[in-house]
Amino acid sequence: MNQNTEATSVKPLHSVPFLLLIGIFFVAANMRTSITSIGPLINDIRVELGLSNTWVGLLTTLPLFAFALISPLAPRWSRDIGTSKTIFYSLFVLLAGILIRPFGIGGLLFGTFIIGVAVAVFNVLMPSLVKERFPERIGLATGFYTVSMTSFAALAIGLSLPLAENLGSWKWSLVLWGVLAVCAMFAWRPQLKGMQKTVQIKQQKISRATMWKSPIVWAVTLFMGLQSFGFYVFITWGPEFLLSIGIPRTEAGWLMSIGQILGLPAYFAIPFFVDRSKDQRLITLMACLITIGGYIGLLSGSSSLIMIWLTLLNLGQSATLGLTFILFAKRTHNAVQAAQISGMAQSIGYLIAAIGPLLIGGIHDLTHTWTTPFLVLIGSALFMTVTGYLGSRDRYIESSFE
Template structure:
């Protein structure tokens, strides 16, 4: 397919019925990329008591997928070239479903194994979907990224909110961990038409050449660290904010819904910011915006102004949505081809998630060490500052 025909195809994004199926499939696969993770935070106490595990091991339930992201991400682009993006993503959802089932069987060993499989499966979606947009509809990357990130955060917020009530019911914490498997089944059904349709092909340099190019690029490393600090903040807040607010005297179920408010507050930002980022020459105003929001939200938490907890969660939601939306766009904005976008995505997410992986465990460890949430909360401020620095570097208009 030549460039002119690609442009014409992109212009038909609203009226083409095949595109509608594509958008539905993307919407559904996005729902599977965060719900298996955000269900964990509100029910950590159930899991901890049910299996007799420590806070450190409980923190690892969030860290294990991040380590899997770091290990698997560099291999996603080469694998997709061999099998095709559509088939690779389809098989990743099957693997994700298997991991969810195994994790929910009620044994510590299977909990860990299932969590590993979940991390491996999600890594493929994380890496490939942004570049998939560049291949399918290069003129509409911003709006597709917005739909993708909105779906991801909407489902993540609902999962966090319903996780505790389900765990408190007759279904128990195993049922709470397993209900996201329904989304996987729906995604597999929606993905079948894409497997039968025309596959996208990706021409690419060798992995060795691409990796060498990225490893020597200051911009690539800045994007990787921005991704890392953004993920650090997301997974630490999703995992530990319920416990922090419970310690400050808020009811456990209400603490879970506060995370839902934070997730829902991300939705307008995750839709608007990718579209805005695509129109801006420099994305630095977005970086300044989400940094201010982070500091307002974390200050309210550290000062324990729980009467305004909803306000702090809204600000953190704005910050998280804006920073995540920008990071997803940087893979496309700072590259010239779809394969370069996939390679940068894999590189940045590998480095970034390795950095983010220390967050939930560090929070649990520092809390156990100090018997207080004050020092762990200071890490939020430090990470937000580092995200500001790396985000400003990454937002300069240039290519990797």
């Protein structure tokens, strides 16, 4: 076993669990809104800027490339300046990205990438923070911030188009989400004063060689990547698919939003079962099969049953998303290791996910139907089922070869 250690433990100067939860709630609220708000506005952006579907897909792909680039660096920044400060500074980066996006094609693309840089830090450090601050309630704490993340992501999907219509431009609709970033800055600020490094506890790190050779790490990484592949494809192209089967434009955005909300029960159910079991294989298998059922239903193209299929898909995607964050903590011994596996898994995983919106946009441009794109999604979900099953076994990284 690797004996590299690192002092990361922190002790609160005063007990502020409520303020910590409020801070986590608002940071999580910013983890998807600036990305999901793009989907309902794709048609407006495409028409005004004269972009193809492939180029529009880049708007969702750029943050994913940023996730892949920044994820391995976030644990190092956290160790150097502390988790609380890293999250706080990243909120400023997020706000900068939001404010840059209205300035032409260049601003839209660069701002979107900058947003991805900030969100990458949140993605990596949240599981580590949960592992450190809520070691006995990993599932419950993970469910708390994923509910916030998904709820606001759904809100962004539903409100983006009405905001654009009322404010007169898709640009103002995107900028308005900067208010949520400012709220998160104020909510997180108490954590900068409330923590200091006072206790030096040695926590075993995982060597790079062990990380790259571990079957458990690769299973979790591929599960995470394939889950994100499906999620970001549907967030990007779901509204366009709904339009193609006769759903009115405004209604399509709200159906996407309501579907996300209907998936929320999964975030409450998953922690209940996870905190009571060491092995998550059955839970993972069920979540993946529900996701596949949603895709198959949507592939049928029946608008009369659309709410059923959207509910199934969102329940499955919500459950698998919650499981990805939980597995980062469950497969490791401490917060340092959780940050390590989170960084590696999200770096490689989001490279996989980044292919999705571009690939599906390109396939749709070539075929002018949604049949082939959905067959690709079903195939990726089947592979996700296998990797999730393997990564959900009751094993830690170091024991993956035993």
